[in-house]
Amino acid sequence: MRHETFSNERTREIVSSHLGLEGPLLPILHAVRETFGYVPEAAVPVIAEELNLSRAEVHGVVTFYHDFNRAPHGRHVVKICRAEACQSVGVETLVAHAERSLGVSMGETSPDGRVTLEPIYCLGLCACAPAAMVDGRIIGRLDMEAIDEIVAEVDR
Amino acid sequence: MSAIKVFVPCDAAAIACGADSVAEAILSEAGKAGVEIKLVRNGSRGMLWLEPLVEVEADGVRYGFGPVRKRDVAALVAAGLFTAPASVSHDLAIGVVSEHPFLTAQQRLTFARCGITDPRSLDDYLAHGGYKGLARALELGSAGIVAEVTKSGLRGRGGAGFPTGIKWKTVHDAKGTQKYIVCNADEGDSGTFADRMIMEGDPFELIEGMTIAGIAVGATRGYIYCRSEYPHAISTLRAAIGTARANGYLGPKVNGTEFAFELEVREGAGAYVCGEETSLLESLEGKRGLVRAKPPLPAHVGLFGKPTIINNVLSLTAVPHILADGADAMRTTAWAARAARCRSRSPATSSMAACSRPPSASRSAIWSRRSAAVRCRAARSRRFRSVARSAPIFRHLSLIRPSTTRNSPRRTR
Numbered sequence: 001m002r003h004e005t006f007s008n009e010r011t012r013e014i015v016s017s018h019l020g021l022e023g024p025l026l027p028i029l030h031a032v033r034e035t036f037g038y039v040p041e042a043a044v045p046v047i048a049e050e051l052n053l054s055r056a057e058v059h060g061v062v063t064f065y066h067d068f069n070r071a072p073h074g075r076h077v078v079k080i081c082r083a084e085a086c087q088s089v090g091v092e093t094l095v096a097h098a099e100r101s102l103g104v105s106m107g108e109t110s111p112d113g114r115v116t117l118e119p120i121y122c123l124g125l126c127a128c129a130p131a132a133m134v135d136g137r138i139i140g141r142l143d144m145e146a147i148d149e150i151v152a153e154v155d156r
Numbered sequence: 157m158s159a160i161k162v163f164v165p166c167d168a169a170a171i172a173c174g175a176d177s178v179a180e181a182i183l184s185e186a187g188k189a190g191v192e193i194k195l196v197r198n199g200s201r202g203m204l205w206l207e208p209l210v211e212v213e214a215d216g217v218r219y220g221f222g223p224v225r226k227r228d229v230a231a232l233v234a235a236g237l238f239t240a241p242a243s244v245s246h247d248l249a250i251g252v253v254s255e256h257p258f259l260t261a262q263q264r265l266t267f268a269r270c271g272i273t274d275p276r277s278l279d280d281y282l283a284h285g286g287y288k289g290l291a292r293a294l295e296l297g298s299a300g301i302v303a304e305v306t307k308s309g310l311r312g313r314g315g316a317g318f319p320t321g322i323k324w325k326t327v328h329d330a331k332g333t334q335k336y337i338v339c340n341a342d343e344g345d346s347g348t349f350a351d352r353m354i355m356e357g358d359p360f361e362l363i364e365g366m367t368i369a370g371i372a373v374g375a376t377r378g379y380i381y382c383r384s385e386y387p388h389a390i391s392t393l394r395a396a397i398g399t400a401r402a403n404g405y406l407g408p409k410v411n412g413t414e415f416a417f418e419l420e421v422r423e424g425a426g427a428y429v430c431g432e433e434t435s436l437l438e439s440l441e442g443k444r445g446l447v448r449a450k451p452p453l454p455a456h457v458g459l460f461g462k463p464t465i466i467n468n469v470l471s472l473t474a475v476p477h478i479l480a481d482g483a484d485a486m487r488t489t490a491w492a493a494r495a496a497r498c499r500s501r502s503p504a505t506s507s508m509a510a511c512s513r514p515p516s517a518s519r520s521a522i523w524s525r526r527s528a529a530v531r532c533r534a535a536r537s538r539r540f541r542s543v544a545r546s547a548p549i550f551r552h553l554s555l556i557r558p559s560t561t562r563n564s565p566r567r568t569r
Binding site for chain 1: 168169172173204207343344345346347348349352377380382385386387388408421422423424425426427428440441442443444445460506507509535
């Protein structure tokens, strides 16, 4: 997915398009993340000023929620569910396999910016566990072959 | 001859198992064969080990095939999937879906439409009894709705089992210029996905339930706080809300009456604690999801400090049935009779996953033994104990994949 380069002007635009909402901070942060691919540190003072909040308040919210990554992700994002239902059908073996094959550890982005591997806690696909989400696409009944296909897709 | 109806679920579990590519393959094979079909993306029937479950309607009867992979489609079509679905000889054919042993043992209320209808179609919803609850609610008026919900014995389906009618009465009696209805769709516990299934499979039911709640307590705004891990539920709900608004079921004049009700979906951001009601309210307000001290209760001081109903998805989706069929309907069904000693009379839904086995004619004995074991295990966990104690277990979903990785490490989290 192509992301825009961060700018104060674009951030202000995003904020102003959400001002009609009650409690707009989370929708704004989602929009900022979707636009730039992450929530840049520099966006925090801009949002704070526009919403008449302190920087500390906005910073506190950004850092509280896992979804608001503060550094850009890799070109591909592989999220593997590590919640209990997926663990009960052996996702940890698959996680180890994915880490080895992709050459990154859980929670890290590869140095070449190719891929980010992250844990996710429950996609609600427990009946076809283990499950994963690759670039927003959900995959169930995950096995070693499926991991190999994901790795091939990332390497392409 | 009218187009043949073919159903391929749009439930996230089906999509995760390749339903989208199966749907594409079916359209392309139908094109090649020159057969006119109408492809419907329905919700899931709950037989998740059969997903993607393709259904073909012939003479008003739906025949099932599953689990279908993209590469199976050509063979199924060659075997007569479109022309004679009843007599297809193929390993994936399961026969008449409504006669499947998993379904014949069930009596569904909340999930009655799920898997049958197109979740994004308002016409389908209306044709299957949708918005009858709202019509009766408008006749009854605020106090009448609260009385009906109280009489039904509905208890909170989030797990705590607080009587819904009492919560509603508290908000009804609270003074306030603005009140809110909040739906807790932050279904974070692993192994639970009934909220997701109903939001994806019958979103209008939740919209109707929240609208009735709004009229009952005088709230004009509602929020559905859905976790970001459920992107399909969020997009289905947003589409359904848009359709409901365009058809006058939401907006300044609900159904042409003086009642106003607006609804919005808010996306969570990956914080598990926000499934707790007060931290969910904090999150909706745009703050960190920190738990508030109680009292004051959200019913008195809730969202933005206003009186607020906060209910689970399954509590709110039970409401249209209570209104449409009357509170007594909750007391006269077969399972309610079995649960005569319980104070909670409406159905509870349970999700099952992991190492259990699907029912089939040859395995029914194994199934009932295994499912009993699963239920016992579930009942030992704190979350399920409240359900098991307060309500007859409505074994609606079974979630099942014969495990191939049982020797792998057990839970470590």
